[in-house]
Amino acid sequence: MNDILSAIRPDVVALERVTHALVARFGARVVTNETVRMQHANTLTWVAAQAPDIVVYPETTEEVAEIVKICAAHRIPMVPFGTGTSFEGHTNAPFGGVSIDMNRMNAVLAVHAEDLDCVVQPGVTRKQVNEFIRDTGLFFPIDPGADASLGGMVSTRASGTNAVRYGTMKDNVISLTAVLPNGEIIHTASRAKKSAAGYDLTRLLVGSEGTLGIITEITLKLYGIPEAISAGICPFPSVKAACDATIMTIQSGIPVARIELADEVQVKAFNVHSKLTLPETPMLFVEFHGSESSVKEQAERFRDIAAEFGGGPFEWATKPEDRTRLWQARHDAYWSALALRPGSKVIATDVCVPISRLADCVEATQQDLAKTRLIAPIVGHVGDGNFHLTLLCNMEDADEIERCRLFLHRLVERSLAMEGTCTGEHGVGQEKMKYLLKEYNTATLDVMRSIKRALDPMNIMNPGKIVVV
Numbered sequence: 001m002n003d004i005l006s007a008i009r010p011d012v013v014a015l016e017r018v019t020h021a022l023v024a025r026f027g028a029r030v031v032t033n034e035t036v037r038m039q040h041a042n043t044l045t046w047v048a049a050q051a052p053d054i055v056v057y058p059e060t061t062e063e064v065a066e067i068v069k070i071c072a073a074h075r076i077p078m079v080p081f082g083t084g085t086s087f088e089g090h091t092n093a094p095f096g097g098v099s100i101d102m103n104r105m106n107a108v109l110a111v112h113a114e115d116l117d118c119v120v121q122p123g124v125t126r127k128q129v130n131e132f133i134r135d136t137g138l139f140f141p142i143d144p145g146a147d148a149s150l151g152g153m154v155s156t157r158a159s160g161t162n163a164v165r166y167g168t169m170k171d172n173v174i175s176l177t178a179v180l181p182n183g184e185i186i187h188t189a190s191r192a193k194k195s196a197a198g199y200d201l202t203r204l205l206v207g208s209e210g211t212l213g214i215i216t217e218i219t220l221k222l223y224g225i226p227e228a229i230s231a232g233i234c235p236f237p238s239v240k241a242a243c244d245a246t247i248m249t250i251q252s253g254i255p256v257a258r259i260e261l262a263d264e265v266q267v268k269a270f271n272v273h274s275k276l277t278l279p280e281t282p283m284l285f286v287e288f289h290g291s292e293s294s295v296k297e298q299a300e301r302f303r304d305i306a307a308e309f310g311g312g313p314f315e316w317a318t319k320p321e322d323r324t325r326l327w328q329a330r331h332d333a334y335w336s337a338l339a340l341r342p343g344s345k346v347i348a349t350d351v352c353v354p355i356s357r358l359a360d361c362v363e364a365t366q367q368d369l370a371k372t373r374l375i376a377p378i379v380g381h382v383g384d385g386n387f388h389l390t391l392l393c394n395m396e397d398a399d400e401i402e403r404c405r406l407f408l409h410r411l412v413e414r415s416l417a418m419e420g421t422c423t424g425e426h427g428v429g430q431e432k433m434k435y436l437l438k439e440y441n442t443a444t445l446d447v448m449r450s451i452k453r454a455l456d457p458m459n460i461m462n463p464g465k466i467v468v469v
Contacts, residue, residue, distance in 0.1 A: 082152030088429025122151020157207030164383025352424030
């Protein structure tokens with residue numbers, strides 16, 4: 001690691017030249033204040049914060065290209081920054097350099113309602129785009145817990161509560177405009193709904209975590225707002241029963257829009273944080289989209305399946321404000337966990353397994369938590385086998401820190417043993433790089449490294465993430 005550090009950390013002279021060049025071009029939009037720089041380092045997990053040397057705020061694709069060319073000329077590392085809500089150290093600058101903050105690139109550039117798509121800049125957030133297009137009768141369904149920027153969501157291949165029906169970001173990005181590490185601007189595809197023309201560069205950049213280029217425009221799929229939306233909650237006697245009911249629901253072909261698990265610890269956190277009065281037992285939060293008749297049929301079929309596994313009663317949230325309150329509580333899972341143990345550090349992580357192994361994986365994880373005396377509420381997008389833990393750790397207790405580290409390691413090992421993955425949607429970043437060596441063989445990782453070297457031969461685009469080159 002020291003050899004890598006010395007190879008790409010910029011020297012003082014190069015950094016001064018870049019600073020002068022950026023200030024000359026962008027003026028007050030270049031910031032070197034320590035407080036601002038630290039705000040652009042990791043903030044939401046226990047990965048140590050590593051601040052950039054400079055923060056710059058572009059407003060157009062062309063300005064991003066100018067910044068990249070200036071940095072590339074002096075071999076200065078660059079780290080794209082959205083809203084800073086990622087969990088795996090994606091925004092850290094382990095080798096210093098320039099944080100390129102996309103928050104001023106926050107315009108919806110075009111809405112093509114007749115084609116069910118829109119074009120946005122990367123600083124637009126998921127809530128902002130839905131507010132903008134609301135009057136068209138359309139919506140964008142991908143909803144990670146935070147009001148993340150769409151550029152960040154593309155970069156980490158984000159998911160959310162609607163993924164079981166609408167897919168993840170990889171399924172909902174039509175094309176991208178991006179700036180490569182040499183400052184060239186590329187467009188990965190047209191607005192056509194499908195194409196067989198060349199390599200799928202869109203999918204290559206989706207999930208690349210800013211290591212191959214900086215995304216500056218995104219063309220997104222949109223969907224019609226359903227005629228009817230019905231949501232509810234269903235308690236279960238155990239997490240296993242809830243998972244088994246989920247598996248049966250999916251295998252039965254019920255087109256459920258959302259099906260989210262919360263264990264009894266997480267439900268308690270919801271009650272404390274969101275002032276709810278839910279029964280503190282494992283629970284599924286569900287939502288159905290469609291026509292009035294289809295929604296009614298879906299809900300009735302789900303209710304019958306839940307009853308087979310001891311679930312019920314199934315309670316409707318009939319008013320829009322009640323639905324919103326339930327789903328906002330789910331989205332606030334990270335913050336609600338803090339209420340269970342004030343002063344603790346929250347370590348958010350996720351794994352994903354084939355849905356047939358979901359119940360086994362969650363149940364084994366709960367047993368592991370009990371054995372190691374750790375508190376970690378469990379929530380999950382269980383319709384696609386993905387679940388999350390918000391592990392609460394006392395950072396003043398060395399023994400507890402070590403127990404947390406070992407538990408997180410076993411969690412990933414367990415998922416991989418069940419033919420799963422080390423991350424379903426949080427991404428690799430810094431923290432999970434070591435697990436790619438277990439998830440993929442050497443040849444697969446060599447392909448990833450070859451792509452990185454081909455596009456970023458100087459290793460200056462978000463270095464120290466995903467793979468070491």
